[in-house]
Amino acid sequence: MQEVADLIACEECDAIHSRSAPGRNEIALCSRCGAELERDMSAYSRRVLPLAIASFLIYIIANTFPIVEMELQGIVSRTTLIGSVLSLNAADMPFVASLVLATTILFPLIQLLVLIYLLASVTRSGYHPAFNLLVRLIQTLQPWVMVEVFLLGTIVALVKLTNMATVLPGVALWAFGALTILLAAVSSFNPRYIWKMALSKKTERSHVS
Numbered sequence: 001m002q003e004v005a006d007l008i009a010c011e012e013c014d015a016i017h018s019r020s021a022p023g024r025n026e027i028a029l030c031s032r033c034g035a036e037l038e039r040d041m042s043a044y045s046r047r048v049l050p051l052a053i054a055s056f057l058i059y060i061i062a063n064t065f066p067i068v069e070m071e072l073q074g075i076v077s078r079t080t081l082i083g084s085v086l087s088l089n090a091a092d093m094p095f096v097a098s099l100v101l102a103t104t105i106l107f108p109l110i111q112l113l114v115l116i117y118l119l120a121s122v123t124r125s126g127y128h129p130a131f132n133l134l135v136r137l138i139q140t141l142q143p144w145v146m147v148e149v150f151l152l153g154t155i156v157a158l159v160k161l162t163n164m165a166t167v168l169p170g171v172a173l174w175a176f177g178a179l180t181i182l183l184a185a186v187s188s189f190n191p192r193y194i195w196k197m198a199l200s201k202k203t204e205r206s207h208v209s
C-alpha cells in the first residue's frame with residue numbers, strides 16, 4: 001500500500017481530502033458522508049492497551065466463576081460458562097455448544113490476546129513482521145465475538161426461571177456485563193491507528209539513531 005502523506009481517502013465513500021493532523025481530542029470527518037477520517041491518536045494509543053489488558057482480566061473472571069446459582073426444592077446448582085457448554089453438548093446440542101464455545105470463549109480470547117500482543121510490540125519496537133496478518137485476524141473475528149448476545153440471552157433466561165426457582169446471579173454474570181462494555185470500547189480499534197503508531201515509533205527511532 002502506498003502512503004500519500006498529505007491526502008486521505010474516506011473509507012465509506014472514497015472521497016479524497018487533504019490531510020491536516022487533528023488537534024488534541026479532535027476528530028476529522030468526511031465532508032461528503034460524515035464518516036470518521038482520522039482522530040487524535042495520542043489519547044487512543046494511551047487508552048487501548050490498558051483497556052485490552054483490563055478486558056483480558058475481566059474475561060478470566062467471567063470464565064472462572066459461576067454465572068448463575070439456582071436453588072430448586074433445596075437442591076443448589078451452579079454453573080460456569082464452560083460448564084454450560086458441556087451441558088449443551090451432553091444434551092445432544094453439539095452445534096449450539098460449539099457456537100457458544102466459539103463466540104463467547106474462543107474468539108474473544110484470541111481477539112484480546114492478539115490485540116494485546118500487537119499493541120505491546122508496536123509500542124515497544126514500532127514494527128511487527130506479521131502486522132497485516134494479525135490485523136486481518138482481529139478484523140475477521142470481530143463480527144463473531146458475541147459476548148453481549150450471550151449476556152442478553154442469559155438475563156432473559158434468568159428472569160423466566162425466577163418463577164420456578166430461586167436464581168442468584170453469579171460473579172461471572174457481572175463480569176460479563178463489564179466485559180461487554182470494555183469490549184465495545186476496545187473494538188473502537190481501527191487498524192489505521194496502530195499503523196500510525198508503528199510509523200511514528202519508527203520515525204522516532206530513526207531520529208534517535
Ligand SMILES: [Zn+2]
Binds near residue numbers: 010011013014032
Ligand atoms: Zn465519506
